[in-house]
Amino acid sequence: SKAEPFKVMISGAPASGKGTQCEMIVQKFGLVHVSTGDLLRAEVSAATEIGNRAKEYMNSGRLVPDDIVTAMVKTRLSVKDAKEKGWLLDGYPRSSAQAKSLEELKIRPDVCIILEVPDEVLIDRCVGRRLDPVTGRIYHITHFPPENEEIKARLVIRPDDTEEKVKSRLQIYKQNMEATSSTYADILRKIDGNRPKEVVFKEIEALLLRVKKEKEENESSG
Numbered sequence: 191s192k193a194e195p196f197k198v199m200i201s202g203a204p205a206s207g208k209g210t211q212c213e214m215i216v217q218k219f220g221l222v223h224v225s226t227g228d229l230l231r232a233e234v235s236a237a238t239e240i241g242n243r244a245k246e247y248m249n250s251g252r253l254v255p256d257d258i259v260t261a262m263v264k265t266r267l268s269v270k271d272a273k274e275k276g277w278l279l280d281g282y283p284r285s286s287a288q289a290k291s292l293e294e295l296k297i298r299p300d301v302c303i304i305l306e307v308p309d310e311v312l313i314d315r316c317v318g319r320r321l322d323p324v325t326g327r328i329y330h331i332t333h334f335p336p337e338n339e340e341i342k343a344r345l346v347i348r349p350d351d352t353e354e355k356v357k358s359r360l361q362i363y364k365q366n367m368e369a370t371s372s373t374y375a376d377i378l379r380k381i382d383g384n385r386p387k388e389v390v391f392k393e394i395e396a397l398l399l400r401v402k403k404e405k406e407e408n409e410s411s412g
């Protein structure tokens with residue numbers, strides 16, 4: 191019989207470490223990483239119609255309109271790889287309309303992780319964040335400096351990572367987080383994200399192994 195794919199959702203404030211943890215989760219569990227932030231940034235770089243519409247919202251730290259993001263997520267989750275390998279949804283849903291859309295599409299994760307990090311730490315993380323446009327890897331000028339000079343020279347700063355914009359992104363996150371926590375109350379797992387990234391990952395790994403095992407046991411017995 192064909193096993194149901196494993197489905198994970200990860201949520202948390204800007205710079206709570208979603209992208210960093212997703213890199214490690216994907217390596218361990220082989221899930222398809224679907225990040226609305228990454229998908230949107232790719233559309234912006236390629237100057238597509240979606241990218242051009244999304245750009246001003248993203249650069250000012252506001253949410254992109256629901257219809258654009260929902261269509262993107264729906265399309266990406268229905269691609270064969272995501273259906274077969276399972277998925278890791280990062281940065282969606284971010285409003286009650288988005289949560290409602292997923293429920294209507296009957297798309298529900300097996301577990302929803304929320305990374306919790308205090309506000310003052312989030313600001314430092316955003317301001318020091320650097321991205322490698324070649325590998326997509328996430329660095330931090332003091333916490334995770336690049337491995338060599340060649341990588342260092344090509345790192346870029348996100349336009350929405352200024353202190354002022356981070357504060358407004360954080361406000362928006364707080365206004366909307368209720369939608370996620372109420373929709374997924376029964377499968378919500380809060381994780382303390384204010385620890386070294388390997389320590390945070392150990393806890394996520396243990397959680398996911400447990401949830402995956404329970405899911406497999408339920409399927410074989412049911």
Ligand code: AP5
Pocket residue numbers: 202203204205206207208209210211226227228230247248249251252253254255256259280281282283284288315316318319320328329330331333334350359383384385386387388390
């Ligand atoms: P998105 O890309 O999703 O941004 P975000 O939620 O603000 O999250 P970030 O990417 O800023 O942070 P992260 O949690 O991934 O942290 P990271 O691992 O990089 O969205 C961007 C924009 O797109 C939105 O503002 C919006 O405009 C639009 N958008 C996206 N989804 C949307 C939606 N559903 N609806 C509408 N609009 C949408 O880590 C951050 C830094 O901290 C790094 O430097 C990292 O090295 C460091 N770090 C990570 N972990 C640790 C640790 N444990 N200890 C110390 N430092 C750490």
